[in-house]
Amino acid sequence: MDEQNNIAILGLGLMGASLSLGLKQRGFSGCIFGYARRKETRTQALEAGMVDEVFSDPAEAVREADIVVICVPIWTIVQLAEQIVPALKPGAVVTDVGSTKSELLKTMAPLFKESNARFVGSHPIAGSEKTGIEAGNPDLYQDRLTVVCPSEGAPKISNLWKAVGSEVVEMSPEQHDAMLASTSHLPHMVAAALARSVANGDPRKKAGFCGTGFKDTTRVASGSADMWVDIIDTNRTALEAELGRFHEELQGLIQILHDGNQDDIRKWLEDAATDRNQILKLNRVLKR
Amino acid sequence: MDEQNNIAILGLGLMGASLSLGLKQRGFSGCIFGYARRKETRTQALEAGMVDEVFSDPAEAVREADIVVICVPIWTIVQLAEQIVPALKPGAVVTDVGSTKSELLKTMAPLFKESNARFVGSHPIAGSEKTGIEAGNPDLYQDRLTVVCPSEGAPKISNLWKAVGSEVVEMSPEQHDAMLASTSHLPHMVAAALARSVANGDPRKKAGFCGTGFKDTTRVASGSADMWVDIIDTNRTALEAELGRFHEELQGLIQILHDGNQDDIRKWLEDAATDRNQILKLNRVLKR
Numbered sequence: 001m002d003e004q005n006n007i008a009i010l011g012l013g014l015m016g017a018s019l020s021l022g023l024k025q026r027g028f029s030g031c032i033f034g035y036a037r038r039k040e041t042r043t044q045a046l047e048a049g050m051v052d053e054v055f056s057d058p059a060e061a062v063r064e065a066d067i068v069v070i071c072v073p074i075w076t077i078v079q080l081a082e083q084i085v086p087a088l089k090p091g092a093v094v095t096d097v098g099s100t101k102s103e104l105l106k107t108m109a110p111l112f113k114e115s116n117a118r119f120v121g122s123h124p125i126a127g128s129e130k131t132g133i134e135a136g137n138p139d140l141y142q143d144r145l146t147v148v149c150p151s152e153g154a155p156k157i158s159n160l161w162k163a164v165g166s167e168v169v170e171m172s173p174e175q176h177d178a179m180l181a182s183t184s185h186l187p188h189m190v191a192a193a194l195a196r197s198v199a200n201g202d203p204r205k206k207a208g209f210c211g212t213g214f215k216d217t218t219r220v221a222s223g224s225a226d227m228w229v230d231i232i233d234t235n236r237t238a239l240e241a242e243l244g245r246f247h248e249e250l251q252g253l254i255q256i257l258h259d260g261n262q263d264d265i266r267k268w269l270e271d272a273a274t275d276r277n278q279i280l281k282l283n284r285v286l287k288r
Numbered sequence: 289m290d291e292q293n294n295i296a297i298l299g300l301g302l303m304g305a306s307l308s309l310g311l312k313q314r315g316f317s318g319c320i321f322g323y324a325r326r327k328e329t330r331t332q333a334l335e336a337g338m339v340d341e342v343f344s345d346p347a348e349a350v351r352e353a354d355i356v357v358i359c360v361p362i363w364t365i366v367q368l369a370e371q372i373v374p375a376l377k378p379g380a381v382v383t384d385v386g387s388t389k390s391e392l393l394k395t396m397a398p399l400f401k402e403s404n405a406r407f408v409g410s411h412p413i414a415g416s417e418k419t420g421i422e423a424g425n426p427d428l429y430q431d432r433l434t435v436v437c438p439s440e441g442a443p444k445i446s447n448l449w450k451a452v453g454s455e456v457v458e459m460s461p462e463q464h465d466a467m468l469a470s471t472s473h474l475p476h477m478v479a480a481a482l483a484r485s486v487a488n489g490d491p492r493k494k495a496g497f498c499g500t501g502f503k504d505t506t507r508v509a510s511g512s513a514d515m516w517v518d519i520i521d522t523n524r525t526a527l528e529a530e531l532g533r534f535h536e537e538l539q540g541l542i543q544i545l546h547d548g549n550q551d552d553i554r555k556w557l558e559d560a561a562t563d564r565n566q567i568l569k570l571n572r573v574l575k576r
Binding site for chain 2: 125126127145169179180182183184186187188189190191192193194195196197198199200203204206207208209210211212213214215216217218219220221222223225228229232233236239240242243245246247248249250253254257258260262265266268269270271272273275276277278279280281282283285286
C-alpha cells in the first residue's frame with residue numbers, strides 16, 4: 001500500500017479497531033484519523049496509540065484522508081456517508097465493511113455522483129461475537145478473505161486489505177450477496193430459529209437437558225441484533241432463496257424418516273458430514 | 289454406592305471408558321470387569337488399570353457382576369443383552385447409556401421377563417465428538433444430568449451415576465424421548481441439514497466464503513453416523529414433531545421477511561438471543 005496515504009476510520013468497534021491495530025502493527029507509516037461517537041472510545045483509541053488523531057465529527061475526520069473506511073452497521077454507513085461527502089478530498093476513496101453490498105451500493109451511487117471522491121464496496125469475511133473497541137485484534141483480517149466490488153478505486157482498497165494480511169477477491173455485489181446469503185446469513189437465521197424452537201416459549205423447562213451440541217449450534221444467535229437487522233433487511237431476496245433450499249433439505253429428511261429405511265438415514269447423515277468436512281478442509285482458516 | 293458391588297462395563301469407548309475411569313478415580317473399591325470387541329482395546333484397558341479383568345465374551349464379563357452397564361449404540365445394546373441375559377447373577381441390574389429410551393425398553397422387556405435380573409434405562413447427557421477408549425475422561429459425567437427411567441432397580445443405578453458426579457433425574461421413557469428430541473436430536477438434524485444446504489452439492493464453490501459461524505453451527509454434523517442412525521431410527525415420531533415446530537419458526541421468519549418490517553426482524557432476533565442466553569444461564573454446565 002502507498003505509505004503516503006492517510007486513512008480515516010469511522011467507527012472504532014471490533015472491525016475498525018482491528019483495522020487500525022493491524023495497520024499500526026504492520027508498520028503503516030501514514031496518519032490514521034479516527035471517528036467514534038462516544039467520547040470514551042475516542043479517548044481509549046488515542047491513549048492506546050491506535051490512531052494518531054480522533055474526531056467527534058466524521059466530516060472533520062476525513063478532510064486529510066486519501067482512504068476512508070466506514071466500520072458501522074449498514075444503514076449507519078449511509079448516514080455517515082451523507083455527512084462526509086462534502087468534506088472529502090478530491091480523489092479520496094471511501095469503502096466500508098458491511099456484510100451485504102447490493103442495496104448499499106445502490107444507495108451510495110447518487111451520494112457520490114456529484115463528488116470527486118469514489119465509493120468502493122468491501123466486505124472482509126472476519127468477525128467475532130465480541131464487540132467494541134476492546135475486542136480489537138490486529139490479526140483479525142490475517143489470512144481471511146475480503147470481497148471487494150469492482151469499480152474505479154478498487155485497487156487502492158484491495159491493497160489496504162492486503163496490507164492487514166487479507167486475501168482479496170473481486171465479486172459483483174449481486175454475486176457477493178447470493179454467496180453470503182448461503183454461507184453466513186442462512187447459518188445465522190437457522191441458529192436463531194433453532195434457539196427459538198428449542199426454548200418454545202419456556203427456556204426454563206428445557207435448559208437442564210441442553211448440552212454442548214445445542215450451545216455450539218446456536219452460538220451465533222447471541223450476536224449483535226443491531227448488525228443483523230440491517231444485514232437481513234438488505235439481503236431478503238437472496239436469503240429467502242436460501243431458506244427455500246434449506247427447507248427442501250428438511251423435507252427430504254422428513255420423507256426419509258417416514259419411509260423408515262435405516263440405510264437412507266445413514267446416507268443422509270454421512271453426506272452431511274462429508275459436506276462439512278470438505279468445506280473445512282478447503283478453507284484455509286477453518287481447517288486449522 | 290454399595291462398595292461391595294462388582295460392575296461390568298460392556299463397550300469401552302468414550303462412554304464406557306469414562307465411566308470406568310470416573311469410578312476408579314473416585315475410589316470405587318469393587319471389581320470392574322470390562323468387555324470390548326477389539327483385542328487392542330482390551331489390552332489397553334487392562335494396561336491402563338481402567339478395569340480389573342477383561343473379557344472377549346460379554347456373557348463371561350457379567351457372571352460376577354451386580355451391575356452391568358452397556359455402553360454401545362442402541363441396536364447393539366439389544367444384541368449384547370440377548371447374549372448376557374442367561375449368564376446374569378440373580379438380582380443383577382443391567383443399564384445402558386443410549387440416547388433414546390422408549391423403543392429400547394419395549395424391546396428389552398421380553399428379554400428380561402423370565403430372568404431374575406432387571407433392566408433399567410439410563411441416559412447420561414454427556415458426550416463429545418471424540419470417540420474411542422482414548423477419549424475416556426474421568427470427569428465426563430461430573431455435574432451432568434443423567435436421566436434414569438423409574439422401575440425396580442432404579443435406585444441402584446441412580447447411585448452409580450451419582451458416584452461419578454452426575455445429578456440424576458427420573459423420567460418416563462416417553463417424556464425423556466420427547467425432551468431429547470427437542471434439546472439434542474433436533475439440533476443435530478438441523479446442523480446436518482445446514483451443512484448439506486450450504487454445500488448444495490458443490491462444497492468447493494462455497495468453502496472460501498464460510499466462516500466460524502458456519503463451522504460452529506454445523507459442528508455436530510461431523511459426529512458418529514453409527515450412533516446417530518440408531519438414535520433417529522428409535523425416536524422418529526418425537527423428532528418429526530420437533531421438526532414440525534422448527535419448520536413453523538422458519539415460516540414465521542419468512543413471513544417477517546416478506547412483510548419487510550425492520551422492528552419485526554429485530555424482535556425475532558432479540559427473542560432468539562434471549563432464549564439462548566436464558567437456556568445457557570439456567571444450565572449449570574453450559575453457563576461456564
